[in-house]
Amino acid sequence: xxxxxxxxxxxxxxxxxxxxxxxxxxxxxxxxxxxxxxxxxxxxxxxxxxxxxxxxxxxxxxxxxxxxxxxxxxxxxxxxxxxxxxxxxxxxxxxxxxxxxxxxxxxxxxxxxxxxxxxxxxxxxxxxxxxxxxxxxxxxxxxxxxxxxxxxxxxxxxxxxxxxxxxxxxxxxxxxxxxxxxxxxxxxxxxxxxxxxxxxxxxxxxxxxxxxxxxxxxxxxxxxxxxxxxxxxxxxxxxxxxxxxxxxxxxxxxxxxxxxxxxxxxxxxxxxxxxxxxxxxxxxxxxxxxxxxxxxxxxxxxxxxxxxxxxxxxxxxxxxxxxxxxxxxxxxxxxxxxxxxxxxxxxxxxxxxxxxxxxxxxxxxxxxxxxxxxxxxxxxxxxxxxxxxxxxxxxxxxxxxxxxxxxxxxxxxxxxxxxxxxxxxxxxxxxxxxxxxxxxxxxxxxxxxxxxxxxxxxxxxxxxxxxxxxxxxxxxxxxxxxxxxxxxxxxxxxxxxxxxxxxxxxxxxxxxxxxxxxxxxxxxxxxx
Amino acid sequence: xxxxxxxxxxxxxxxxxxxxxxxxxxxxxxxxxxxxxxxxxxxxxxxxxxxxxxxxxxxxxxxxxxxxxxxxxxxxxxxxxxxxxxxxxxxxxxxxxxxxxxxxxxxxxxxxxxxxxxxxxxxxxxxxxxxxxx
Numbered sequence: 001x002x003x004x005x006x007x008x009x010x011x012x013x014x015x016x017x018x019x020x021x022x023x024x025x026x027x028x029x030x031x032x033x034x035x036x037x038x039x040x041x042x043x044x045x046x047x048x049x050x051x052x053x054x055x056x057x058x059x060x061x062x063x064x065x066x067x068x069x070x071x072x073x074x075x076x077x078x079x080x081x082x083x084x085x086x087x088x089x090x091x092x093x094x095x096x097x098x099x100x101x102x103x104x105x106x107x108x109x110x111x112x113x114x115x116x117x118x119x120x121x122x123x124x125x126x127x128x129x130x131x132x133x134x135x136x137x138x139x140x141x142x143x144x145x146x147x148x149x150x151x152x153x154x155x156x157x158x159x160x161x162x163x164x165x166x167x168x169x170x171x172x173x174x175x176x177x178x179x180x181x182x183x184x185x186x187x188x189x190x191x192x193x194x195x196x197x198x199x200x201x202x203x204x205x206x207x208x209x210x211x212x213x214x215x216x217x218x219x220x221x222x223x224x225x226x227x228x229x230x231x232x233x234x235x236x237x238x239x240x241x242x243x244x245x246x247x248x249x250x251x252x253x254x255x256x257x258x259x260x261x262x263x264x265x266x267x268x269x270x271x272x273x274x275x276x277x278x279x280x281x282x283x284x285x286x287x288x289x290x291x292x293x294x295x296x297x298x299x300x301x302x303x304x305x306x307x308x309x310x311x312x313x314x315x316x317x318x319x320x321x322x323x324x325x326x327x328x329x330x331x332x333x334x335x336x337x338x339x340x341x342x343x344x345x346x347x348x349x350x351x352x353x354x355x356x357x358x359x360x361x362x363x364x365x366x367x368x369x370x371x372x373x374x375x376x377x378x379x380x381x382x383x384x385x386x387x388x389x390x391x392x393x394x395x396x397x398x399x400x401x402x403x404x405x406x407x408x409x410x411x412x413x414x415x416x417x418x419x420x421x422x423x424x425x426x427x428x429x430x431x432x433x434x435x436x437x438x439x440x441x442x443x444x445x446x447x448x449x450x451x452x453x454x455x456x457x458x459x460x461x462x463x464x465x466x467x468x469x470x471x472x473x474x475x476x477x478x479x480x481x482x483x484x485x486x487x488x489x490x491x492x493x494x495x496x497x498x499x500x501x502x503x504x505x506x507x508x509x510x511x512x513x514x515x516x517x518x519x520x521x522x523x524x525x526x527x528x
Numbered sequence: 529x530x531x532x533x534x535x536x537x538x539x540x541x542x543x544x545x546x547x548x549x550x551x552x553x554x555x556x557x558x559x560x561x562x563x564x565x566x567x568x569x570x571x572x573x574x575x576x577x578x579x580x581x582x583x584x585x586x587x588x589x590x591x592x593x594x595x596x597x598x599x600x601x602x603x604x605x606x607x608x609x610x611x612x613x614x615x616x617x618x619x620x621x622x623x624x625x626x627x628x629x630x631x632x633x634x635x636x637x638x639x640x641x642x643x644x645x646x647x648x649x650x651x652x653x654x655x656x657x658x659x660x661x662x
Binding site for chain 1: 565566579604607
């Protein structure tokens with residue numbers, strides 16, 4: 001292009017990959033291009049030597065703790081896991097019939113969904129980019145199914161979108177029309193010789209070819225008049241009626257611009273929102289269950305850690321047994337603490353003041369979800385929406401997500417809201433019944449059958465869940481600089497691991513990859 | 529979470545419902561119920577081991593600027609409320625906390641919070657939130 005090359009160079013691409021994903025993604029990317037650096041994030045570290053005769057106590061049986069227990073056990077370490085809850089998985093939970101959850105300061109909810117129905121109220125999706133999570137689902141034969149994360153046929157419903165407010169738009173309409181109108185504008189700008197200073201004539205011709213195809217423009221007039229991908233007014237079919245069907249009219253460019261709906265979409269999905277997205281068949285807790293089948297004997301449940309003390313030759317953990325309420329201790333050579341920082345900050349430790357300050361520096365994200373069991377799959381039957389997310393700006397809702405399984409069955413569980421931050425705090429102040437009413441009030445603006453079909457709900461506000469106290473570590477640039485390196489280093493015989501010690505915060509892959517990294521560090525210290 | 533607010537959301541229905549009271553200044557009690565009670569509890573006693581009590585709290589009852597800074601910037605596990613509450617609302621909820629459950633400290637004015645927001649270089653409330661994460 002006129003001797004210049006504004007496209008991404010390989011170096012720029014690598015730089016950007018490192019910027020979004022950290023150095024491990026950089027390694028992964030280089031590996032994918034055959035640059036000969038073994039990826040460290042698609043498999044656990046290859047550790048030599050043995051841990052025989054050494055004991056490691058692991059605090060927490062979430063995915064970081066379970067990963068460490070499994071891998072350290074293979075190396076010969078004697079492993080003891082202390083888990084505060086009566087089950088493993090940490091925040092990786094699935095609510096189905098029989099599951100109950102108590103929020104601090106709130107009432108206990110019992111999940112009453114029908115047999116076979118569930119909501120993943122913690123992590124709910126596994127991106128293809130997260131090869132670490134997929135390493136264990138493959139290794140442990142956890143069946144996966146596609147999680148529909150990207151559905152252009154799902155609605156976009158905005159209350160504050162100027163001329164397009166309160167309309168049930170389809171994602172495909174917005175994408176087709178925005179891209180069509182923008183392509184037309186650019187093509188006509190080229191045609192009017194307004195880009196001659198920037199683009200040579202060969203490139204102009206190539207660009208016009210591209211725009212005609214990309215925007216579905218008329219070859220001669222370079223105009224966008226709609227395309228069948230945005231949907232028909234009357235779908236084509238048999239015979240003469242409907243026969244060829246009736247095309248639909250595009251939304252006006254000025255309306256789309258005034259509505260700012262273009263901001264809803266990017267042509268390229270954010271990392272790690274790429275298709276293909278997965279979910280385990282039957283619920284996300286199939287992953288911790290698969291770990292428990294392998295390391296379950298090492299886990300002591302209902303063991304709430306209260307005290308961490310170090311000596312030159314070992315670590316002593318004081319914990320309270322939830323059943324007997326008695327205090328007990330475990331001694332070990334090393335400790336891997338996967339307790340969220342939001343909880344660890346309240347544990348009595350003999351960490352240095354510097355380390356304690358780092359633990360306390362990191363706030364945790366308030367996060368809320370609600371599952372609504374519907375007696376009829378009106379989103380499939382009435383609207384032809386199969387999975388995916390309804391995007392909305394209705395305050396406190398953010399997304400209404402339709403189930404990625406049980407297609408065409410009678411019932412289904414809808415995610416009625418997924419809110420963060422201050423929205424999550426506001427909604428969490430409501431009782432479970434009020435939260436349900438809030439979710440139904442929003443949903444029925446978009447789906448007429450929403451309230452009528454509702455049967456049971458189950459909601460969570462993670463910042464009010466004991467032993468979690470938040471959805472994920474909420475880092476700022478400042479705390480990444482000041483606290484993150486301190487916490488990564490650990491102190492003495494205690495190392496930390498979990499999603500909070502990764503740049504994949506809130507993702508299971510963050511917990512797993514952090515555990516991989518920290519057990520390597522632990523093994524190095526233990527072998528020194 | 530540091531996501532850019534992509535779209536300005538409509539004001540909360542609850543906030544609209546509370547608007548008649550806005551004429552005399554924000555209703556601190558309503559704001560507290562909506563923004564604070566989920567963790568600190570309606571009785572201001574918090575949950576030991578998780579959420580600090582505000583009844584008798586040295587932070588809440590101390591220098592107004594110190595207490596208002598907690599709301600503007602967050603503290604420990606608590607997020608900042610500067611993005612969702614304006615200066616008058618922060619003053620209203622703080623004044624309510626400082627005068628409830630046996631607390632008896634002087635109220636805080638919106639002008640004080642406004643001056644503090646400027647001094648701390650905290651941006652004005654944006655209110656809108658929209659995103660797709662994790």
